Amino acid sequence: MISLGISYSKAHDSSACIARDGKLLFAVAEERLSRVKHDARFPRLAVKACLDFAGAGARDLDHICFGYQRPLKGFMHDLKCLASGQQPMSGLNLLITTQHFASMWHQDGGYHHFTAAFGPTKVRPRFVDHHLAHAISAYAFSGLEQAAVLVVDGRGAWEATSIWHGHDGRLDPVLTIPWPNSLGLFYAAFTEYLGFQPNSDEWKVMGLAPYGEPGADLHQFIDLHGDRYRVNARLLLGNGNGNGSAMAALASRMGGPARKPESEIDGRHKNIAYGVQELCEQAMLALVREAVARTGCRDLCLAGGVALNSKANGKILSSGAVDRLFVQPAAADDGVALGAALAPYLEGGGRLPLQAMRQVYLGPEFDNSDIEKALSTYKLRYVKLDNVASTAADLLAAGRILGWFQGRMEFGPRALGSRSILADPRDPEMNAKVNNAVKFREWWRPFAPSMLAEAAAEYLEAAVDSPFMIVTSQVKPEKRNVIPAVTHVDGSARPQTVVEEQNPLYWRTLKAFGERTGVPVLMNTSFNLRGEPIVNTPTDALRTFFSSGMDALVIGSYLVEK
Ligand SMILES: [Fe+2]
Numbered sequence: 001m002i003s004l005g006i007s008y009s010k011a012h013d014s015s016a017c018i019a020r021d022g023k024l025l026f027a028v029a030e031e032r033l034s035r036v037k038h039d040a041r042f043p044r045l046a047v048k049a050c051l052d053f054a055g056a057g058a059r060d061l062d063h064i065c066f067g068y069q070r071p072l073k074g075f076m077h078d079l080k081c082l083a084s085g086q087q088p089m090s091g092l093n094l095l096i097t098t099q100h101f102a103s104m105w106h107q108d109g110g111y112h113h114f115t116a117a118f119g120p121t122k123v124r125p126r127f128v129d130h131h132l133a134h135a136i137s138a139y140a141f142s143g144l145e146q147a148a149v150l151v152v153d154g155r156g157a158w159e160a161t162s163i164w165h166g167h168d169g170r171l172d173p174v175l176t177i178p179w180p181n182s183l184g185l186f187y188a189a190f191t192e193y194l195g196f197q198p199n200s201d202e203w204k205v206m207g208l209a210p211y212g213e214p215g216a217d218l219h220q221f222i223d224l225h226g227d228r229y230r231v232n233a234r235l236l237l238g239n240g241n242g243n244g245s246a247m248a249a250l251a252s253r254m255g256g257p258a259r260k261p262e263s264e265i266d267g268r269h270k271n272i273a274y275g276v277q278e279l280c281e282q283a284m285l286a287l288v289r290e291a292v293a294r295t296g297c298r299d300l301c302l303a304g305g306v307a308l309n310s311k312a313n314g315k316i317l318s319s320g321a322v323d324r325l326f327v328q329p330a331a332a333d334d335g336v337a338l339g340a341a342l343a344p345y346l347e348g349g350g351r352l353p354l355q356a357m358r359q360v361y362l363g364p365e366f367d368n369s370d371i372e373k374a375l376s377t378y379k380l381r382y383v384k385l386d387n388v389a390s391t392a393a394d395l396l397a398a399g400r401i402l403g404w405f406q407g408r409m410e411f412g413p414r415a416l417g418s419r420s421i422l423a424d425p426r427d428p429e430m431n432a433k434v435n436n437a438v439k440f441r442e443w444w445r446p447f448a449p450s451m452l453a454e455a456a457a458e459y460l461e462a463a464v465d466s467p468f469m470i471v472t473s474q475v476k477p478e479k480r481n482v483i484p485a486v487t488h489v490d491g492s493a494r495p496q497t498v499v500e501e502q503n504p505l506y507w508r509t510l511k512a513f514g515e516r517t518g519v520p521v522l523m524n525t526s527f528n529l530r531g532e533p534i535v536n537t538p539t540d541a542l543r544t545f546f547s548s549g550m551d552a553l554v555i556g557s558y559l560v561e562k
Pocket of ligand 1: 130134153154156304333
């Protein structure tokens with residue numbers, strides 16, 4: 001049975017994946033192929049890549065599954081919210097909602113795009129409830145038989161937060177908190193107020209938070225006094241979702257204008273970031289406690305855009321509220337393609353195929369001949385390496401900043417040793433060097449470490465298996481000045497622990513670096529320039545390499561130096 005999963009909402013992060021007999025074969029976000037960050041268009045290139053990988057055509061598909069409800073369902077909920085006053089009623093709001101509905105209706109939720117590009121299918125498309133798709137993406141890949149499942153995002157059609165009970169390959173709905181009572185909305189609104197891109201730059205707020213202090217009063221926007229959060233959506237939504245009118249309303253209540261993008265960050269901004277993060281963590285912890293209480297399960301699966309908040313995830317784990325935690329590495333909407341593709345298994349009381357996701361190297365791959373072709377095309381000087389791990393470790397130990405392009409591209413937002421920029425984490429200046437020369441990004445955003453899983457207990461307070469850089473840990477105080485470039489101002493780090501089976505070459509490189517320096521840890525950041533998607537092809541890698549201050553590029557078996 002071949003199943004195609006598609007994430008397409010016209011909002012952000014379109015993607016596609018393909019599974020055969022319940023096994024995930026290939027997954028990629030449209031942005032990596034189109035080179036448009038957070039590309040929200042129908043994922044034509046991603047679908048084509050999935051079909052090509054599986055050697056399948058449109059007529060071979062047994063299921064074609066979208067990770068969103070049919071357009072009418074969302075529209076009806078929006079009308080209800082407007083009529084009841086939960087969302088400010090205005091001509092503009094009504095127009096935006098109606099326009100979106102009409103467009104998605106006209107496209108049959110994206111299916112018309114599919115048939116126009118790939119021809120007719122033998123099956124009708126299936127539209128999977130958005131939060132169910134998120135929930136499947138977390139539970140089915142967790143490796144857990146029984147779990148509480150928590151989904152928290154901006155919004156689905158009507159859902160903002162949902163709790164599920166995963167057991168025996170099934171998912172029972174436990175609780176739904178409908179839009180616009182949305183933690184994702186709360187975080188996104190303040191992301192915009194602080195001068196960043198909402199539904200994209202929430203990381204920046206999370207990274208800025210430790211520089212602030214308690215004091216910003218945000219309680220009129222979110223109430224945490226009951227067991228469950230309540231977001232005052234009327235204050236966060238203007239005449240049109242997230243537009244200037246919302247920012248004007250926020251400005252008057254916050255006693256100051258929204259920060260202009262790229263302008264200076266002051267103490268007030270830092271304190272607001274601190275407050276937003278703090279309240280988000282409290283709200284998440286309350287939801288986790290409720291999920292555990294209602295399901296009787298102390299193992300937790302998380303998905304939805306808010307589950308990318310690695311700081312909150314770290315707090316959940318260290319709170320003792322749960323025993324085990326699995327966070328779907330593609331927790332945002334790119335990941336709903338995974339859940340949608342498996343949804344047919346639930347039909348007629350069926351069971352999901354359960355599998356432990358141990359790696360996310362699910363994207364395109366380019367072999368040495370592809371790479372050599374690109375190198376020759378651009379008439380570049382290069383050498384072929386006998387031992388890639390050893391040469392890379394030598395260069396890194398000598399303080400060089402390395403582009404690293406190997407194997408299949410990662411699915412999800414993190415670079416995990418396939419499309420990475422690597423550097424020496426022992427150099428206290430390395431953070432600034434990489435920021436200024438390569439990533440051109442904000443000074444306060446921390447870089448993350450990759451480390452041999454075997455060494456995690458030596459460096460981290462509570463070393464857990466952390467293959468996806470999605471849960472924050474505290475670096476042991478005596479190790480903070482050993483790896484200063486990847487230790488945040490509050491002593492935290494967002495580690496990737498690497499075991500040999502997941503990525504043998506990357507593991508060997510970490511090991512070789514450890515043999516040379518005594519520290520089997522590397523700074524690992526995604527291989528892209530600021531504002532661009534992570535590189536996909538050898539040509540993307542070469543273009544990025546030569547547009548930045550990286551010193552050398554290890555691409556397949558080849559070394560390119562400047
Ligand atoms: Fe979502």
